[in-house]
Amino acid sequence: GAVVSQHPSRVICKSGTSVKIECRSLDFQATTMFWYRQFPKQSLMLMATSNEGSKATYEQGVEKDKFLINHASLTLSTLTVTSAHPEDSSFYICSARDPSGGGGSQETQYFGPGTRLLVL
Amino acid sequence: SQKIEQNSEALNIQEGKTATLTCNYTNYSPAYLQWYRQDPGRGPVFLLLIRENEKEKRKERLKVTFDTTLKQSLFHITASQPADSATYLCALDMGGGGNKLTFGTGTQLKVEL
Numbered sequence: 001g002a003v004v005s006q007h008p009s010r011v012i013c014k015s016g017t018s019v020k021i022e023c024r025s026l027d028f029q030a031t032t033m034f035w036y037r038q039f040p041k042q043s044l045m046l047m048a049t050s051n052e053g054s055k056a057t058y059e060q061g062v063e064k065d066k067f068l069i070n071h072a073s074l075t076l077s078t079l080t081v082t083s084a085h086p087e088d089s090s091f092y093i094c095s096a097r098d099p100s101g102g103g104g105s106q107e108t109q110y111f112g113p114g115t116r117l118l119v120l
Numbered sequence: 121s122q123k124i125e126q127n128s129e130a131l132n133i134q135e136g137k138t139a140t141l142t143c144n145y146t147n148y149s150p151a152y153l154q155w156y157r158q159d160p161g162r163g164p165v166f167l168l169l170i171r172e173n174e175k176e177k178r179k180e181r182l183k184v185t186f187d188t189t190l191k192q193s194l195f196h197i198t199a200s201q202p203a204d205s206a207t208y209l210c211a212l213d214m215g216g217g218g219n220k221l222t223f224g225t226g227t228q229l230k231v232e233l
Binding site: 004006032034042043044045046049057091093095097105106107108109110111112113114116 | 152154156161162163164165166169209213214218219220221222223224225226
């Protein structure tokens with residue numbers, strides 16, 4: 001149980017274009033999902049908290065107009081990187097909490113496999 | 121803000137030995153602490169969660185301790201195997217509700233034959 005998928009796993013785009021990344025909870029309903037970014041040799045940095053049916057909460061320093069988050073259903077959150085630039089190239093990872101605990105605890109976050117974004 | 125330090129960037133041990141990884145934190149007393157495993161190019165995989173009122177927790181060959189006085193957690197892998205080679209991350213809740221996590225930079229473990 002508690003499986004999270006991401007799509008695509010890898011994307012290459014031209015500078016100035018927008019890229020959408022999907023995060024799905026496959027076997028549970030996630031009212032809260034989280035989006036992280038990870039640069040090489042660095043740890044995960046929380047970008048925003050995605051809440052189903054409401055606006056996302058962004059961490060300090062993260063531009064909400066550049067990183068658009070939509071959590072339209074209990075199993076899907078999307079992150080759109082708008083007008084991508086080479087400095088946006090990174091590993092984007094989502095996670096979700098299973099309110100039922102999913103065999104673990106309610107605080108456990110289950111992570112997707114990540115999306116590697118390369119902006120040329 | 122919360123600061124998390126994990127000991128050394130890389131730890132090499134021999135197969136069969138016990139690996140011990142350290143996570144130290146400052147500035148805040150988290151209600152719980154989690155350990156994750158991350159393989160190259162993959163998302164983290166949850167391993168264990170330990171709460172502030174728990175001293176120790178075990179799961180198969182894994183053991184985690186949590187010392188809120190020292191502000192430290194130790195993560196042990198006994199009878200280590202080459203398949204245990206990965207980066208291990210500790211994560212603390214950021215407080216303020218919302219179950220947001222702050223991650224350490226991770227310790228890369230390599231188990232050699």
